[in-house]
Amino acid sequence: MISTPAPAPEVPTETDGQTEAERTARSDAKKAAAQARGRESTILTGALGDTSQATTQKKTLLGE
Numbered sequence: 001m002i003s004t005p006a007p008a009p010e011v012p013t014e015t016d017g018q019t020e021a022e023r024t025a026r027s028d029a030k031k032a033a034a035q036a037r038g039r040e041s042t043i044l045t046g047a048l049g050d051t052s053q054a055t056t057q058k059k060t061l062l063g064e
Contacts, residue, residue, distance in 0.1 A: 018026075
């Protein structure tokens, strides 16, 4: 009978000095920071809101 050699131990792959665990941790931290910011970038006014005067007009009939 021919015996097969034992499989080689799995070596963690490293690219650019980062292991898979480090990349996953960095990605998770980045996602957590984005969620903590929430909708901060969509709020265009401060705590007092929009203080400018609104331009409003009364409704008129068409043609007048």
